[in-house]
Amino acid sequence: MTDQENQSSETDEPMPRHLRTPITEAGSAISAACDWWIDLCANIKPENISDPEDFFFEKAFESAWDNPEEDGQKHINELLSNVEYESNFALLHVMNAVVAFSVQAMKAEQDGRHNDAWTYAVDAKYWAGILKAAWADKKHSNPASELARRRHAENYALAQEAIKYWEQNIDPSLSAQKAATELDRAGVVPLSHKKIAEIIAAERRRRQ
Structure with a gap:
């Protein structure tokens, strides 16, 4: 935003x-x-x-x-x-x-x-x-509440887009940090490298 x-x-x-x-x-x-x-x-x-x-x-x-x-x-x-x-x-x-x-x-x-x-x-x-x-x-x-909720919804959508790209285009054996680097280079979502790595790490934990 x-x-x-x-x-x-x-x-x-x-x-x-x-x-x-x-x-x-x-x-x-x-x-x-x-x-x-x-x-x-x-x-x-x-x-x-x-x-x-x-x-x-x-x-x-x-x-x-x-x-x-x-x-x-x-x-x-x-x-x-x-x-x-x-x-x-x-x-x-x-x-x-x-x-x-x-x-x-x-x-x-x-x-x-x-x-x-x-x-x-x-x-x-x-x-x-x-x-x-x-x-x-x-x-x-x-x-303030409206802004926070709008951000929540938009960030969730961006996280799902990042996960989708990770699943379809990135070697699953790469660490979350390295996968985030690949996503960052591709310019898929306007999120920081740290945030992308957190999203991928959390998704991996969820699937275990």
Whole structure:
């Protein structure tokens, strides 16, 4: 994320149009969905969720990313076919749709499908707007939190892109440091050598 993007988010001003991408728009939609989830948890106080934000990213965002068949439209179709849903349950489907469309936007952008990425990002922002409108009596303005959540989503997407390149193009016998050097030279992701090495090392541990 550039200094201009950081400044825009931290001052709660709209991001300049020339800096907006499908990934930044998807990150903004994810932040709105996270806001709704945190407010919902504050209202219903679920006993098994100690940190709603961590729960959101682990169970909603990362689960959606790991599911190759995740499709925001499926959530919307299910919502529309069950018009008698209690309001919070209905909005839960909208939240899941926002996350799914956002993930689809990020993956499409990574795959070079720029036009598709924008269509998913537009859908993510549209349904995020539905969530905001439904929760209009709550306060959502927290630029620092939005920036952190946007970074979380974007960094996760970059990490998955780095892992994909590592799997497909780099000798698996190389150390994490050497593999990170190869990734760094290829210019696959705008991350530091240290961060790339940490990502590869963590992925190796996860697979053991």
